[in-house]
Amino acid sequence: MSFIHSNLSGTSPSPDFVLAVTQKSINASLKHRLYRSSQDEELIWFGYGDNGQPKEYDFLTMRFRAGNTNFFDIPEGARVKENKVLENYQKAGFIQLIRLKPGIPRVKNLAMLPPVIKFGTDSEILYTLLFEEFTVITLRGEGPSAQLEYSRQPLTGIYQVKVKAGLKFINIDADPATNKNNSSFSLNGQGQNRYTLRQLVADSSKAQIISLPGIDAIGAGSVQEKRLQTLYINLMQKNMIVLGTVALEQDPPPTIVNIGTTRYTVPTPRTSTNLPLKDVTFFINHFKGDKPLPQPADDSRSGFSSLNFACSVGSGAAVRPASLSWDWIEPKVGKIQADGVLAIRKDAFLNWLSDLVAPFFRRICLQPSCTVESGWSMTYDLKFAEAGDSQQFKIIPKRTYPDGFNCVMALAYQGESSDSCFQVYSWGNLECRYSVASEIYIKDNKIKFYTNVNVWLHINFDSGVTEGNFAKYVIEQVFDLHVNAYGKIQLQRQPTIISDKSETYDVSFWTKLISFGRFDDLLDLQKKFKAGYYDSLINNLDGIEKGLNGAAAMIFPGGNSFVFKDVQFSEGLDLVAHIVHADPDNNTNAN
Numbered sequence: 001m002s003f004i005h006s007n008l009s010g011t012s013p014s015p016d017f018v019l020a021v022t023q024k025s026i027n028a029s030l031k032h033r034l035y036r037s038s039q040d041e042e043l044i045w046f047g048y049g050d051n052g053q054p055k056e057y058d059f060l061t062m063r064f065r066a067g068n069t070n071f072f073d074i075p076e077g078a079r080v081k082e083n084k085v086l087e088n089y090q091k092a093g094f095i096q097l098i099r100l101k102p103g104i105p106r107v108k109n110l111a112m113l114p115p116v117i118k119f120g121t122d123s124e125i126l127y128t129l130l131f132e133e134f135t136v137i138t139l140r141g142e143g144p145s146a147q148l149e150y151s152r153q154p155l156t157g158i159y160q161v162k163v164k165a166g167l168k169f170i171n172i173d174a175d176p177a178t179n180k181n182n183s184s185f186s187l188n189g190q191g192q193n194r195y196t197l198r199q200l201v202a203d204s205s206k207a208q209i210i211s212l213p214g215i216d217a218i219g220a221g222s223v224q225e226k227r228l229q230t231l232y233i234n235l236m237q238k239n240m241i242v243l244g245t246v247a248l249e250q251d252p253p254p255t256i257v258n259i260g261t262t263r264y265t266v267p268t269p270r271t272s273t274n275l276p277l278k279d280v281t282f283f284i285n286h287f288k289g290d291k292p293l294p295q296p297a298d299d300s301r302s303g304f305s306s307l308n309f310a311c312s313v314g315s316g317a318a319v320r321p322a323s324l325s326w327d328w329i330e331p332k333v334g335k336i337q338a339d340g341v342l343a344i345r346k347d348a349f350l351n352w353l354s355d356l357v358a359p360f361f362r363r364i365c366l367q368p369s370c371t372v373e374s375g376w377s378m379t380y381d382l383k384f385a386e387a388g389d390s391q392q393f394k395i396i397p398k399r400t401y402p403d404g405f406n407c408v409m410a411l412a413y414q415g416e417s418s419d420s421c422f423q424v425y426s427w428g429n430l431e432c433r434y435s436v437a438s439e440i441y442i443k444d445n446k447i448k449f450y451t452n453v454n455v456w457l458h459i460n461f462d463s464g465v466t467e468g469n470f471a472k473y474v475i476e477q478v479f480d481l482h483v484n485a486y487g488k489i490q491l492q493r494q495p496t497i498i499s500d501k502s503e504t505y506d507v508s509f510w511t512k513l514i515s516f517g518r519f520d521d522l523l524d525l526q527k528k529f530k531a532g533y534y535d536s537l538i539n540n541l542d543g544i545e546k547g548l549n550g551a552a553a554m555i556f557p558g559g560n561s562f563v564f565k566d567v568q569f570s571e572g573l574d575l576v577a578h579i580v581h582a583d584p585d586n587n588t589n590a591n
Contacts, residue, residue: 005326007572008345013319015310016348017275018341020285020328021556023119023305025339025581026243029557030116034104034130039239041101041133042231046224048093054223065092074148081144089139090146096138096217096224102235103132105158114160117202117241119284119305126210127202127241129161129232136217151217159213161232166203167243167282171196195247200282200309202243204236244309245555246280275344275352275547277311279318284308287327306340307556313348328576338565338578340556342548346573347395350409353440353447354393356543361438364453365391366525367415368432374421378428378461384521387415393440398573405441405448406573412437420460429460431467445481445568450474455522471526474499479541481575487563489548489577491541502526548577 008014045062049055063071066088074086081087107113118126134153139146153159209229218224252268286305306329312318328341344352363386371381391413399407418431438451455471478494548567567577 002326002330003328003341003343003576003578004570005572006328006343006570006574006576007326008321008343008574009347010572011321011324013321014345015319015321016313016345017277017311018308018343019311019556020306020308020343021244021340021579022329022338023115023117023307026307026557027115027117029581030241031104031113033557034102034116037103039102039132041099042235044098044224044227044231045094046096046098048095054095056223056227062089062092062094066094067092071097076148076150079145079147086139086148094139096136098218098224098228099133099135099137100131101133102129102239105130105132105153106155107158113158117243119286119307120164121284123167123282123284125165125167125202127163127165127207127236129163129235131159134159134213136215138217149217151215159215161212162210163207163232163236164210165207165236167200168203169198169200169280169282171198172245194250194252196250198246198248198280199242200244200246200307202236202241204233204240207233207236209233243307243557244282246277246309246311248278248280249274249276274543275348276314278315279312281310281318281320282308283310283320285324287330309556313344313352329578338580340562340579342564342577342579343570344575346408346575349575350393350395350440352547353544354409356541357449358389358392361393361411361436362386362389362391364451365413365415365436366434368417368434368455370417370419370430370432372419372421372428372430374423374426374428378421378423378426380428380430380459382430382432382457382522384434384525387413391436393438401441404443405446406443407439407441408573409440410438418458426462427460428462429458431458432456442569442573447479447481449477451477455525457522468503470502471522472501472503474501481544481567483564483566483577487565487580489545489564489567491545 008016008018043059045057045059046054047057047062047065057065063069066085069085069088071085071089071094074083074089078086080090104113113130114128116128116130118128120126131153136151138149138151140149141147209232212225212229218228254265255268257264257266284305285308308320310318310320328343329338365387366384367387369381369383369385371383373379373381391411393409393411395408396410401407412435414433414435416431416433418429420427420429433454433456435454435456436451438449441448441450451474453471453473453475454469456468457470458467459465476497476499480492480494482490482492484490549564562579562581565578565580567575570576
């Protein structure tokens with residue numbers, strides 16, 4: 001089963017938002033980052049202690065014991081009888097210097113290297129520590145014939161330290177004791193909508209070394225090997241492996257309102273159009289194919305494993321599904337079709353979409369106001385005003401139509417008003433029902449709005465009645481989600497179709513009606529719809545592009561260079577978009 005079968009609503013629990021990144025993609029990015037970065041060299045000195053056993057010394061102490069001579073002035077291959085500095089270090093009890101520098105070994109192509117990480121069970125990784133340089137310098141022999149022996153990392157069979165570690169989230173700028181945030185920041189100038197950063201890192205506090213390189217110059221179980229084991233764990237802590245950074249939106253500070261002498265605290269509405277991610281967790285998902293893989297069998301298949309960030313949207317705690325029955329990312333002719341995927345659960349996407357379009361629909365959900373007044377003649381007055389903020393689309397059970405569109409949301413609104421007036425010789429009555437019925441449909445990469453706007457009037461003047469749909473419009477608007485040449489998701493609007501189904505009335509009557517009534521609002525409404533008033537909806541849907549392209553402020557290894565490959569709704573109506581980015585394995589040499 002492929003991404004087309006994605007159905008987060010059918011999982012238990014059901015995450016709102018998932019961003020998955022393949023193990024292969026993460027490794028390519030980590031290798032590239034290690035290749036481009038420079039890490040500190042580590043020097044570990046060993047000499048004989050007072051008890052005659054090997055002991056670690058710091059550089060200055062060892063140098064002082066050797067008469068403040070410089071060890072690195074000793075030429076390679078020198079013997080004690082030929083070099084005074086080496087003689088000094090022999091007298092100082094020098095045994096061995098381990099000189100190493102974490103990083104990428106000198107190989108022709110990064111693809112030759114083993115994976116930096118491999119995903120294991122639900123919350124474990126196997127981390128491989130690699131070295132740009134690893135040299136062991138040992139003083140061999142006794143007396144004047146003793147000389148330095150150099151044991152270097154070979155070009156083939158590079159040294160690897162494999163460490164099993166867990167994964168955990170940490171808050172950036174957090175108090176280490178409590179892991180609670182001390183600060184927050186504004187993202188992309190979003191005003192009062194503030195964010196905190198949470199990172200997924202390898203938990204070195206519970207790391208366990210699984211295997212060590214076989215180095216003849218370092219004996220198994222020796223003081224040197226035990227010291228190196230401690231160093232390897234410290235290097236994990238020092239060079240923290242960050243597998244993802246998530247920006248979680250904070251609720252904006254409440255607004256204080258003073259009414260008289262009383263102060264009230266009211267929620268402040270958010271101004272950002274981004275997906276409001278509130279919490280995050282993670283889970284590891286291995287490629288299933290025809291048969292589930294509880295754990296990767298080898299490097300080739302484990303490349304299809306993915307790290308999944310599961311987020312809650314709007315409110316509530318993030319949840320991870322017990323299992324998935326489909327593969328978002330699949331192999332294709334021996335390769336992976338994408339480096340990652342972004343998937344949004346149907347209801348989470350629809351609620352977000354509803355929030356984005358709500359401001360527009362509030363502008364067309366109008367409350368009529370009818371007034372009939374008497375004077376020298378009967379005067380009719382009809383006005384419209386926005387009905388308020390209560391109009392919102394609601395998710396409904398899916399209805400599928402022959403054209404493949406699925407009706408998933410509906411909005412229904414009706415505003416009514418009436419008034420009447422009696423005179424000695426005349427009587428007048430005016431009634432108005434204003435209604436809006438709109439539905440949202442989705443399929444493939446399309447979002448369709450189908451809206452009916454109807455203004456029904458009943459006009460009575462001295463028992464002369466005219467009534468009907470004075471303004472009735474059917475508006476159909478389709479938007480296509482697609483990926484442009486720059487790898488960004490765009491929303492392309494198809495031409496708006498506005499059908500005028502208003503009933504036709506006798507022109508002489510309409511002219512007469514206008515002459516003794518004030519119907520400017522109705523005429524203005526008609527003009528707006530005929531001029532394409534509905535087209536302004538595109539201004540509200542721009543938020544979809546901003547929210548999706550920002551990947552909800554999610555940064556994974558290599559995420560700063562990712563682009564989207566495709567976007568569409570699955571059969572389960574999740575919105576699914578595949579992600580690709582440059583693979584350093586293909587073009588980076590490490591000579």
